[in-house]
Amino acid sequence: xxxxxxxxxxxxxxxxxxxxxxxxxxxxxxxxxxxxxxxxxxxxxxxxxxxxxxxxxxxxxxxxxxxxxxxxxxxxxxxxxxxxxxxxxxxxxxxxxxxxxxxxxxxxxxxxxxxxxxxxxxxxxxxxxxxxxxxxxxxxxxxxxxxxxxxxxxxxxxxxx
Numbered sequence: 819x820x821x822x823x824x825x826x827x828x829x830x831x832x833x834x835x836x837x838x839x840x841x842x843x844x845x846x847x848x849x850x851x852x853x854x855x856x857x858x859x860x861x862x863x864x865x866x867x868x869x870x871x872x873x874x875x876x877x878x879x880x881x882x883x884x885x886x887x888x889x890x891x892x893x894x895x896x897x898x899x900x901x902x903x904x905x906x907x908x909x910x911x912x913x914x915x916x917x918x919x920x921x922x923x924x925x926x927x928x929x930x931x932x933x934x935x936x937x938x939x940x941x942x943x944x945x946x947x948x949x950x951x952x953x954x955x956x957x958x959x960x961x962x963x964x965x966x967x968x969x970x971x972x973x974x975x976x977x978x979x
Contacts, residue, residue: 931956 829837874883927938940947940960950959 832840923938923942924935927933927935927941932938932941937957937960940962944962946963948961948963949957950961952958
């Protein structure tokens with residue numbers, strides 16, 4: 819007794835997910851295969867482009883090829899000049915692209931509703947903090963968290979010699 823033909827030979831027996839998976843894998847494989855041929859295709863087109871450029875512009879320049887080069891240069895010049903003029907007109911006299919001014923710790927504290935200078939100093943200098951807020955979202959308490967190594971370092975640096 820012969821085994822039944824595989825499901826790949828009978829696409830009508832495949833479920834929707836099997837068909838989608840099969841199509842996706844085939845598309846990815848073809849895309850990868852074509853991607854691997856890109857360097858060879860690019861080299862061939864590059865060589866053909868160099869040959870065409872040499873034949874029509876360098877070796878036998880006529881009025882049409884020189885006119886084409888001139889038009890390309892003119893078009894590039896117009897595009898770059900237009901863009902730079904647009905940016906000049908748009909941003910002349912505006913301070914939007916200049917550096918921001920420095921903000922003081924007091925201004926940051928005022929923005930967040932903190933008036934105590936010691937709390938502002940803690941928030942700006944300490945690495946690890948535990949912040950406690952009330953139900954309204956205001957800062958109530960700031961607790962400094964330190965590891966045992968930091969505690970030992972702090973104790974040894976604070977003790978007099």
